[in-house]
Amino acid sequence: VSQEAYQNLLMSTPKPGVALITLNRPKSYNAMSSAFMAEINSAFQSVEKDKSIGAMVITGNEKAFIAGADIKEMKDLTFSNAYGEDFIEPWSLQVSQIKKPIIVAVNGYALGGGCELAMMADIIYCSAGATFGQPEIKLGIIPGAGGSQRLTKVIGKSRAMELILTGKNFSGREAFDWGLAARVFETPQQCVDGAVDTAALIASYSRIAVKACKEVVNKSQDLGIREGVEFERRVFHGLFGSKDQKIGMKAFAEKQTPKWEHQ
Ligand code: CAA
Known part of the structure; x- marks a missing residue:
């Protein structure tokens, strides 16, 4: 796992067989610009190819996992560009094609595309104080990377409809109570450590x-x-x-x- 290719990601191997990808665009709460999405995909692809790695963990910092797609970059997008270039689609398709297990450790904000990326991963761990949400309605749009489908499948139609129509956030504790997260931790550090431990256990198997x-x-x-x-x-x-x-x-x-x- 090499750091060289990345400007906004920190790559490490905290335990044998485990790649830890830390999103590092703190000034914008890890908002996903198209360049940042390309970096995340490239990191997933390189970990996927790395024979020494059995499982990966992706996390952000204490304030934010990802605060969504980059609104400043997206604000002038036109229908013909969005449709013509399949905005978001190549990114979410590539993430869902990764075959090694991806554990996401969510601390801070996981909003919009951040919540959607978490739901594309295989296992969600979070801290109790994490903040999930699909706030797109407040921007005059709807979730665009699978949120309306994956959230509804996991937590049920009535709850998902309420969250997506109101744009209200929900906590890490609620994500766990509703079955969206597999485990909830008291502190962000415990959440990342727990994810790394689970990834190491998975990496110890065939x-x-x-x-x-x-x-x-x-x-x-x-x-x-x-x-x-x-x-x-x-x-x-x-x-x-x-x-x-x-x-x-x-x-x-x-x-x-x-x-x-x-x-
Ligand atoms: N895009 C671009 N920049 C963002 C961002 C985003 N999604 N989220 C935060 N930022 C930037 C802010 O603009 C701000 O930058 P400046 O310092 O240059 O002004 C910086 O990050 C810090 O943000 P705030 O000052 O707003 O910090 P806060 O603590 O008051 O609030 C927050 C934090 C609640 C996350 C708030 O920033 C927020 O509501 N962000 C937007 C969340 C959102 O709507 N996400 C959905 C995006 S749409 C989407 O993702 C579509 C899809 O389905 C793929």
Whole structure:
């Protein structure tokens, strides 16, 4: 994981197998300009390709994860530019194509596109005082990176409708109570540490099995239960062709710790 290519991101490997991407555009609360989105994507892609990394954590600072798309950059956008250049689409498609697990550690504001990026990730951790929201209605627009769909799926139509129509924020504690966040922490540092610990645990397993887990869980979002279960079984059967299945089960039978070959 190299720092060189990035101006607004800090890249580190806090534990073996874990990449930590820290968003570092603090003056604008990590608002996502198109250049910043391109940097975030490029970081995801390079971590995806890095064979030493098994899982990644993305976080901001104590004040903001991301305060949304960059409103100052967006304000003069025209319909023909937005439509013609598929504004936002390439970015969100690229994020959703990442196959390694992404854990997001949300502290401070996760508004608009920030809340949407968190929901594109695989696991959300947050601190109790984090502030989530889809405030686009206040700008005369609507969520544009999946917010109306993903938030509604997770927290239910009535709650999502209320939040999106009023533009009201909700806290990290509420995000946890409603099932949007997997864990809630008292402090921002505990949140980042917790995310790194979970990423390290995931990175300690077979990369092949981890990739398959992410793939099958994500399929549940698109398929009905019957096709989803069939898809899961095909992938499950396929894993008996991996070396790591033999390594994992042999180690269990011999009361040893498995040494994964990621094959
Ligand atoms: N875009 C551009 N700049 C932003 C920004 C954003 N989304 N959010 C914050 N900033 C900038 C502010 O303009 C300000 O810059 P200056 O110092 O140059 O004036 C700086 O960050 C600090 O912000 P505030 O002075 O407003 O700080 P605050 O503590 O009073 O408030 C805040 C913080 C509640 C996050 C407030 O800045 C805010 O409401 N931001 C906008 C949030 C928003 O509407 N996000 C949705 C964007 S639309 C979107 O994301 C579309 C989509 O679905 C993809």
